[in-house]
Amino acid sequence: xxxxRLAIKRSLQGVGVIWGVITVVFALRFVxxxxxxxxxxxxxxxxxxxxxxxxxxxxxxxxxxxxxxxxADLVQGNMGYSYVKGLxxxxxxxxxxxxxxxxxxAATVVAIVxxxxxxxxxxxxxxxxxxxxxxxxxxxxxxxxxxWLGVMLILLFAVQFDVFQTSGRGVTSVxxxxxxxxxxxFVATLLxxxxxxxxxAIALGTYFVALITRLTRSGMLDELGKSYVRAARAKGAPxxxxxxxxxxxxxxxxxxxxxxxxxxxxxxxxxxxxxxxAWPGLGTLVIQSINLRDWPALQGSLIVIGTAFVIVNIVxxxxxxxxxxxxxxx
Amino acid sequence: xxxxxxxxxxxxxxxKAVGGxxxxxxxxxxxxxxxxxxxxxxxxxxxxxxTEVDEDTGTPDEGDESTFEVGATxxxxxxxxxxxxxxxxxxxxxxxxxxxxxxxxxxxxxxxAKLATEWERVESGTVRFTLRxxxxxxxxxxxxxxxxxxxxxxxxxxxxxxxxxxxxxxxGGKTLENVEAGDGEVTVTxxxxxxxxxxxxxxxxxxxxxxxxxxxxxxxxxRNTNGTGPFQVTDYQSxxxxxxxxxxxxxxxxAAAEGATITASSESATRVNQLxxxxxxxxxxxxxxxxxxxxxxEATSVDPVPSxxxxxxxxxxxxxxxxxxxxxxxxxxxxxxxxxxxxxxQGFGEITGQPTLSQFTGHNPEVDPYGHDPERAxxxxxxxxxxxxxxxxxxxxxxxxxxxEIAQTAANQIDSLSNVNCELQQREFNSLVQDVTASNIEDRxxxxxxxxxxxxxxxxxxxxxxxxxxxxxxxxxxxxVDALIEEAQxxxxxxxxxxxxxxxxxxxxxxxxxxxxxQQFSVYGTSNDVEWQPRPDELIDLWTASPN
Numbered sequence: 001x002x003x004x005r006l007a008i009k010r011s012l013q014g015v016g017v018i019w020g021v022i023t024v025v026f027a028l029r030f031v032x033x034x035x036x037x038x039x040x041x042x043x044x045x046x047x048x049x050x051x052x053x054x055x056x057x058x059x060x061x062x063x064x065x066x067x068x069x070x071x072a073d074l075v076q077g078n079m080g081y082s083y084v085k086g087l088x089x090x091x092x093x094x095x096x097x098x099x100x101x102x103x104x105x106a107a108t109v110v111a112i113v114x115x116x117x118x119x120x121x122x123x124x125x126x127x128x129x130x131x132x133x134x135x136x137x138x139x140x141x142x143x144x145x146x147x148w149l150g151v152m153l154i155l156l157f158a159v160q161f162d163v164f165q166t167s168g169r170g171v172t173s174v175x176x177x178x179x180x181x182x183x184x185x186f187v188a189t190l191l192x193x194x195x196x197x198x199x200x201a202i203a204l205g206t207y208f209v210a211l212i213t214r215l216t217r218s219g220m221l222d223e224l225g226k227s228y229v230r231a232a233r234a235k236g237a238p239x240x241x242x243x244x245x246x247x248x249x250x251x252x253x254x255x256x257x258x259x260x261x262x263x264x265x266x267x268x269x270x271x272x273x274x275x276x277x278a279w280p281g282l283g284t285l286v287i288q289s290i291n292l293r294d295w296p297a298l299q300g301s302l303i304v305i306g307t308a309f310v311i312v313n314i315v316x317x318x319x320x321x322x323x324x325x326x327x328x329x330x
Numbered sequence: 331x332x333x334x335x336x337x338x339x340x341x342x343x344x345x346k347a348v349g350g351x352x353x354x355x356x357x358x359x360x361x362x363x364x365x366x367x368x369x370x371x372x373x374x375x376x377x378x379x380x381t382e383v384d385e386d387t388g389t390p391d392e393g394d395e396s397t398f399e400v401g402a403t404x405x406x407x408x409x410x411x412x413x414x415x416x417x418x419x420x421x422x423x424x425x426x427x428x429x430x431x432x433x434x435x436x437x438x439x440x441x442x443a444k445l446a447t448e449w450e451r452v453e454s455g456t457v458r459f460t461l462r463x464x465x466x467x468x469x470x471x472x473x474x475x476x477x478x479x480x481x482x483x484x485x486x487x488x489x490x491x492x493x494x495x496x497x498x499x500x501x502g503g504k505t506l507e508n509v510e511a512g513d514g515e516v517t518v519t520x521x522x523x524x525x526x527x528x529x530x531x532x533x534x535x536x537x538x539x540x541x542x543x544x545x546x547x548x549x550x551x552x553r554n555t556n557g558t559g560p561f562q563v564t565d566y567q568s569x570x571x572x573x574x575x576x577x578x579x580x581x582x583x584x585a586a587a588e589g590a591t592i593t594a595s596s597e598s599a600t601r602v603n604q605l606x607x608x609x610x611x612x613x614x615x616x617x618x619x620x621x622x623x624x625x626x627x628e629a630t631s632v633d634p635v636p637s638x639x640x641x642x643x644x645x646x647x648x649x650x651x652x653x654x655x656x657x658x659x660x661x662x663x664x665x666x667x668x669x670x671x672x673x674x675x676q677g678f679g680e681i682t683g684q685p686t687l688s689q690f691t692g693h694n695p696e697v698d699p700y701g702h703d704p705e706r707a708x709x710x711x712x713x714x715x716x717x718x719x720x721x722x723x724x725x726x727x728x729x730x731x732x733x734x735e736i737a738q739t740a741a742n743q744i745d746s747l748s749n750v751n752c753e754l755q756q757r758e759f760n761s762l763v764q765d766v767t768a769s770n771i772e773d774r775x776x777x778x779x780x781x782x783x784x785x786x787x788x789x790x791x792x793x794x795x796x797x798x799x800x801x802x803x804x805x806x807x808x809x810x811v812d813a814l815i816e817e818a819q820x821x822x823x824x825x826x827x828x829x830x831x832x833x834x835x836x837x838x839x840x841x842x843x844x845x846x847x848x849q850q851f852s853v854y855g856t857s858n859d860v861e862w863q864p865r866p867d868e869l870i871d872l873w874t875a876s877p878n
Binding site: 045046047050052081084085086087088091092095096151154155158159162165166167168169275276277278280284285287288291292293 | 406407408409410412415488548549551552553567568569570571593594595596597599600603604606607608609760767769802
């Protein structure tokens, strides 16, 4: 199957998955106890006021009518109108996407920066104290809940040592880039950006550091034991060339796949980290929407998260096939 | 070159690039020692602080000392910036910096003049407001009596504003008959006497510009503002933050702060961290377990203030065993409210014995709380004929300060009576509210914990909706209470009305439709760099904050 056909096939499957997500999320509204009217009307609102609000929001329509209307709006790029906020959901959700993507990418960078060297060191110095240390670190990283780690990082580095900001986003990465050409001082803007993003990125990325360290270690050990490595060594290639040009490069193929998939997880799975750091991304919007019973905003957020996950998976599938010609898709 | 060959080269190139990037970051990762990263981070914090001030003021360092900006962190952000289209405190806090009504309230809850300088009752159902001269909206246009007329009608008339949640907040149970805009005055006529009309106008009915509202979509009005208040919005990030700057043409005393920012964090620990780290000046809802951290910091303090919210356990009058007045009184004797305040709330609460708080019109100072007397409770249960009964207390999770712990303690204390078994059922708030607001009393919970905020500082605003036969949330039908409230609501003499409401509170104490618990305190954490006093109505008036 060519890459083009593969992309089309995966995209069609993705549309099916996204439709399923939409349907499940829409149905959840009707099986969850409590009414959206209670989020809008004051407690002592009369039944007449409640009915009037329900009629104005279209909630007095049969479920299937609401569902069909919602799908029709969605196809036109309209995610509806937030009952609670009085805003267009599309606007609310896409306003949050950059913050979530920024945090996910930053966490991935943290994971790459720490895990690959650690994995390589661990593999090349097998059964040494470095290897044991890296294994211990990996175990700790996988076992540590990121919300707890986030709170500890805040208490230590933001409250106790006053090095980073406790929470919030401050400047955006776009502002950092534009400061290169704009009037704002680049270094100051960059440092301010780092002061906000470092702790949440570490908190979110630590789990993946641990995961990818283990993956890199096992991959490297596997590659270093293969015959092409022996052949390279036999012909007198320098050890650094053997390790980093040959073994590491081949190890990176599964690592890149996992990183890509984790990026999708990070986009949808940063809810708790975002709450701890008051990071204004999709995760915070999800929490707010649940608390406020803001179903349109919740639906919009989950659809975007689900869609991002599906897209990342498709892209990773395609890249994997592109990187490794041995992979054959039926 | 064949297609295959080109793919091969491209793949190699890509792999090389990825490998190169990974190697680069690897080297960077290996090379960067912990010390180095800490140093960088230290510089980050310092640079950030300096840069922030410079950017905000737009002035060199020497100008920093003259700049005062204030920040507040709430538990939750607003539900849009339309001042009429919401019914909760966070939005009220955020829009109150920008919008004002004809009247307002001071720190103690007393009524003060805002956009009206005088107000009078010209007839039983008619009131007149004299408007302040020289008030402008933030876009520079003057406030007209037509704008005031429109704003009142927008709140009260569905044809003007749609089905807004504040419907009825100015009319107080009457219908709005007419609003007449005159020269510098507005006359409002209701379909009958509205005895607390000025109290209602002091809390609700922010003035908006008619042309601005009519020319914009709802979604625009929820993201932008055009009020008359001491601050105007400069940046609005829905659900994240609102930034303000001082409105220089404000009619009253200008705010001391040149700018203000309100953000939110649902995590109380995060709010406290922000305060201690000096990133914000005021944080709301400091829970008891965080009090010591705030008090332990040299830079911050705890500022508690009695709120306008009363917490209680309501008992439905029409079902056994709560249909028995003796049983209801027994429940009041069974619960040790003072112990709950001391141990669960660390002293941040005030015991109550009637539905009306001590700061409100109609509070009866002669009524004492029931007090804790388990033996008397057991005796009353016996006399009620319900000894051995099983009851279930339903309580919301996380809606009110320490609600779960309060409910657990109360349920345990009731259960410890020898002749009553009490279980606790914790419920998600929205789900509980669904039942509490059911249209038929038969569908409402029999025994549940609830809180009630009353920003109008008037007994009738609590008793009316919760304890009269026609109240939308009532769990009681009692002719005497109904008659007293009806009498109070038809009485234009404030002294006589106060007496009637006091009498009603005595009756309700004796009837015991609730286990009277406590007045909730709002507990703020504040920076010692800022002089600001909290208010009972839960608003945060940032325009009164000044440097300390």
